[in-house]
Amino acid sequence: MTRRSAPLGRLALGALGIAAVVAVWEGYKALAPDTGVVIGGTTVLPRSTETAMPHVWDMVSRLSDPVIGTVGGDTMWQTVLDAGLFTLKIAAFGWIIGVVVGFVLALVMQRFTIAEAAVLPWIVLSQTVPLIAIAPLVRRWGSQITIGGFEWQSEHSVAVIAAYLAFFPVAVGVLRGLKAPDATHVDLMHTYGIGWWRTLFSLRLPASVPFLIPALRLAAASAVIGTVVAEVSIGLRGGVGRLIIEYAQSASSDPAKPWAPIFAAIAVGLVAAAFVGLLGLALKPYRRSEIPA
Amino acid sequence: MTSSQAVQVSGVSRTFGGRKGASVTALESVDLTVAPGEFVSLIGPSGCGKSTLLRLIADLDTPTSGELSVFGKPARQARVDQDYGIAFQQAGLLPWKTVTGNIELPLALHGAGRSERKGRVKELLELIGLADFAGHYPDQLSGGMQQRVAIARALAESPKLLLMDEPFGALDEMTRERMQNELVRICAETQAAVVFVTHSIPEAVFLSDRVVVMSPRPGRITDVIDVSLGGPAERDDSLREDEAFFRAVAKVREALHGVPVTGARGVDSR
Numbered sequence: 001m002t003r004r005s006a007p008l009g010r011l012a013l014g015a016l017g018i019a020a021v022v023a024v025w026e027g028y029k030a031l032a033p034d035t036g037v038v039i040g041g042t043t044v045l046p047r048s049t050e051t052a053m054p055h056v057w058d059m060v061s062r063l064s065d066p067v068i069g070t071v072g073g074d075t076m077w078q079t080v081l082d083a084g085l086f087t088l089k090i091a092a093f094g095w096i097i098g099v100v101v102g103f104v105l106a107l108v109m110q111r112f113t114i115a116e117a118a119v120l121p122w123i124v125l126s127q128t129v130p131l132i133a134i135a136p137l138v139r140r141w142g143s144q145i146t147i148g149g150f151e152w153q154s155e156h157s158v159a160v161i162a163a164y165l166a167f168f169p170v171a172v173g174v175l176r177g178l179k180a181p182d183a184t185h186v187d188l189m190h191t192y193g194i195g196w197w198r199t200l201f202s203l204r205l206p207a208s209v210p211f212l213i214p215a216l217r218l219a220a221a222s223a224v225i226g227t228v229v230a231e232v233s234i235g236l237r238g239g240v241g242r243l244i245i246e247y248a249q250s251a252s253s254d255p256a257k258p259w260a261p262i263f264a265a266i267a268v269g270l271v272a273a274a275f276v277g278l279l280g281l282a283l284k285p286y287r288r289s290e291i292p293a
Numbered sequence: 294m295t296s297s298q299a300v301q302v303s304g305v306s307r308t309f310g311g312r313k314g315a316s317v318t319a320l321e322s323v324d325l326t327v328a329p330g331e332f333v334s335l336i337g338p339s340g341c342g343k344s345t346l347l348r349l350i351a352d353l354d355t356p357t358s359g360e361l362s363v364f365g366k367p368a369r370q371a372r373v374d375q376d377y378g379i380a381f382q383q384a385g386l387l388p389w390k391t392v393t394g395n396i397e398l399p400l401a402l403h404g405a406g407r408s409e410r411k412g413r414v415k416e417l418l419e420l421i422g423l424a425d426f427a428g429h430y431p432d433q434l435s436g437g438m439q440q441r442v443a444i445a446r447a448l449a450e451s452p453k454l455l456l457m458d459e460p461f462g463a464l465d466e467m468t469r470e471r472m473q474n475e476l477v478r479i480c481a482e483t484q485a486a487v488v489f490v491t492h493s494i495p496e497a498v499f500l501s502d503r504v505v506v507m508s509p510r511p512g513r514i515t516d517v518i519d520v521s522l523g524g525p526a527e528r529d530d531s532l533r534e535d536e537a538f539f540r541a542v543a544k545v546r547e548a549l550h551g552v553p554v555t556g557a558r559g560v561d562s563r
């Protein structure tokens with residue numbers, strides 16, 4: 001394949017993937033009985049009614065209708081776009097905090113072996129605490145913070161929770177990356193008589209890039225999920241998380257409606273992934289791997 | 294007197310502490326002197342401490358006991374002063390840097406100016422015969438080319454001592470002999486002393502003024518053989534078929550096996 005056709009080919013593959021999902025959805029709807037497939041009293045395949053599985057085109061066309069009723073007010077796509085941007089902003093904020101914290105933790109763990117032994121188990125443990133349990137804690141602690149004119153908002157709680165999910169892949173991935181250089185490379189830097197900091201910048205950081213990019217991508221996905229879930233847990237209005245809960249209530253009367261914020265959540269995830277993809281492109285020179293002699 | 298030597302090792306031992314008190318004596322009371330401009334090879338069976346000795350000289354490791362000096366200074370000082378260049382079995386090039394970037398790495402790290410680096414890289418590229426590959430990345434080079442770049446990098450700061458640990462170990466026989474020829478030429482041009490670790494008897498004989506034979510458990514020097522098959526001008530491919538070359542090879546082999554190998558093959562040396 002030539003360089004020129006590669007991105008186009010990938011775009012075509014992506015479109016094909018979406019088309020396949022739509023085809024499966026509509027195909028199932030057309031073929032499956034309305035009651036779904038029930039074996040021995042257990043529903044093994046979902047109902048295919050209009051309420052359970054609206055047509056894809058209904059979901060799409062619903063986006064251009066007003067949110068409530070039939071006249072006046074914002075259209076659906078405007079509302080979910082606003083919500084998506086709101087969520088994206090918080091997720092990006094959480095992602096940045098998470099990346100910084102994860103990076104610092106990884107650096108400390110690489111520098112001090114004792115720190116790794118002491119901190120790494122806690123880092124792993126931190127991810128086993130359910131979000132539902134953290135959300136109220138973060139809000140309570142946050143509300144006690146007042147520095148100067150700064151006042152803790154629910155947005156901040158949500159961003160902190162997103163960061164809480166995002167820092168983990170970064171800490172683990174970057175630590176692996178910082179340890180990635182061969183013994184030969186480390187010895188070489190030692191013979192050059194340069195210290196830890198300069199070795200970090202000349203060797204360890206560049207060598208960690210192949211581990212960094214996947215870690216950042218995972219962190220971005222975690223930050224988006226964390227934001228949406230935390231919006232619900234904290235009860236923050238304005239974002240996609242709240243809309244998902246709100247619109248789910250009108251599922252029976254307006255089955256296409258709950259899908260709109262879900263699309264928004266997906267779009268936010270795609271934007272986040274695309275941003276990391278761009279970062280990966282910028283760091284491409286560092287992603288070459290040496291072919292052993 | 295000491296200060297005039299490139300490397301002076303006296304009574305050096307290195308013991309690695311293992312788990313549960315089990316310790317390995319990698320080197321035991323080793324004495325070795327390398328004169329300026331001299332080419333010395335270390336040869337011996339695997340695990341006899343060749344790399345350990347080289348790492349001690351390079352101050353990548355410290356001796357358990359004994360004295361070690363490089364150009365009359367403690368090894369640490371010599372390392373800090375960049376008195377030696379080093380090359381390992383793995384080329385160890387930074388994959389994200391071009392050939393130029395890799396060669397000028399030590400210069401850049403030590404704050405050499407752009408124009409100085411540029412001039413030096415140009416010289417070195419010519420020396421290793423890779424002038425056309427300045428902008429290539431390591432993954433675009435063959436193993437032999439990568440190794441040549443690693444040697445150029447070791448030579449970048451014109452060290453008076455070169456430490457090489459099986460630099461041609463991963464190369465095929467043909468490339469290897471070509472690299473040996475080039476190393477002889479490079480050494481003649483740079484006047485550097487070399488400590489060269491190898492597994493290959495012909496390689497040691499072809500390159501060296503002296504071959505140091507080592508034995509394992511505990512690692513010590515059992516023999517030092519003067520080879521000196523002549524100046525760089527005489528050391529070309531024809532030397533490899535020379536009678537003197539074969540005699541020296543036989544001598545090193547005997548020293549390695551510990552018993553004279555008399556004509557008859559298959560004689561068990563134990």
Ligand SMILES: Nc1ncnc2c1ncn2[C@@H]1O[C@H](COP(=O)(O)OP(=O)(O)OP(=O)(O)O)[C@@H](O)[C@H]1O
Pocket residue numbers: 309310317318319337338339340341342343344345346512
């Ligand atoms: N860092 C270390 N920790 C423990 N033991 C070590 C260490 N480095 C070397 N040794 C031991 O010291 C001995 C000598 O090792 P060394 O690497 O110097 O051998 P060598 O002669 O270079 O062998 P080879 O030809 O296989 O490279 C070996 O028995 C090895 O197990």
Ligand SMILES: [Mg+2]
Pocket residue numbers: 343344345458
């Ligand atoms: Mg070795």
